[in-house]
Amino acid sequence: MTTLAKPALQETIPFNAPYVTGNEFVYMPQAINNKQTAGDGPFSKKCKQWLEETLGVPSALMVNSCTSALEIASLLLALDPGDEVIMTPYTFVTTANAVVKAGGVPVFVDIRPDTLNIDETKIEAAITPRTKAIMVVHYAAIACEMTTIMAIAKKHNLVVIEDAAHCINASYFGQELGTIGHLATYSFHETKNLTCGEGGALIVNNKRFLARAEIIRHSGTNRAQFFRGQVDKYSWVDIGSAYMMSDLNAAYLWAQMEQMPQIMDRRRQIWKRYQDAFLGGEMQETFRRPVVPQGCEHNGHLYYLLLPTSEKRDEVLGKLKEQDIHAVFHYVPLHSSEGGKKFARSHGDLAVANDLPYRLIRLPFFYSMSNRQQDRVIEAVYQAAR
Ligand SMILES: *Cc1c(COP(=O)(O)O)cnc(C)c1O
DSSP: OOOOOOOOOOOOOSSOOOOOSSSHHHHHHHHHTTTOOTTTHHHHHHHHHHHHHTOOOEEEEEEEEEHHHHHHHHTOOOOTTOOOOOOOESSSSSHHHHHHHTTTTEEEBBBOOTTTOOOOOOOGGOOOEEEEEEEEEOGGOOOOHHHHHHHHHHHHHOEEEOOOOOOOEEEETEEEESSSSSSSEEEOTTTTSSSSSSSSEEEEOSSHHHHHHHHHHBTTTTTHHHTSSSSSSOOOOOOOBBOOOOOOOOHHHHHHHHHHHHHHHHHHHHHHHHHHHHHHHHHHTTOOOOOOOTTOOOOOOOEEEEEESSSHHHHHHHHHHHTTOOOBBOOOOOSSHHHHHHOOOOEEOOOOTTTGGGGGOOOOOTOOOOOOHHHHHHHHHHHHHH
């Protein structure tokens, strides 16, 4: 392998390349001319309304990141210090950090070997009198087993927060991800399917959280009520922070929302092309492809493969890099991190979470990826993994 000469002037295939529809260049100047570039300007209102109508939810609050949405959701739990939130260790740090900042303790349970989502059969044993919520992450926009999880939550009177950062336009038995739990969060970070640089939304599916969510998002003031004429002045009433999305970002995001069907179609096509191409390698047990359980419709957010060992994974990543193909690994399970040890605890041995994430590679995946680029990735993966 190492004796193979690298072809001259080989094009680098990046891991990600944010898609630009073109209308961002139209709407952002409009936002500037509107002279309302702070939160809840005209474009924020469009994005909010679009989300509420598309998802059929009571309220969508535009915020400056999914992290902010997770922080608001965690504050809405009104945790006493030491209260617990059960979650997956296989997620981005801010899922857990939001709980810690709100005074809670993340309690990690193991993940499922098929989807890498929280293992719903391990949740109930981790519940204690201090448990207040279950936070789920639908990895790669492939849904957690929400029927079971919602039933457990109901039985134990727990709030369910969906970290649906990956999930816009994905569904579970016909229900959009982000509309099933009491609260949910989306991300519009540069790396997600719909982007605006940095951005997010908090989806409030249970109305009892709405009034306080608005206050926390408005720096702890009752400004939203003031704008609606419900109070005659606004002031500091609760904790909160500067969580609003700038209307400049909303203008960018609006261009993306308008083209959502096209963006999702293309991404699903790319995903399926990988999935078809790697069937052979899975049959030969060279690697394992993603599993999409019945009832789960994803949005082509990301494509991953699981290699037989972590050593093999590192070898494959290295070989792809030699070919100027930027594949990457993903989350380091949080229970094994310094922060996880300091701020959280684990229930059970987390055997799956100690294994599969270290064998996973994510392949280049972006809207404008050509078939030729994708073929090069596919061929290089087969060469590297065999
Ligand atoms: C991207 C991501 C986040 C953070 O989103 P930001 O918008 O960057 O704050 C949180 N959770 C998950 C699962 C993510 O993938």
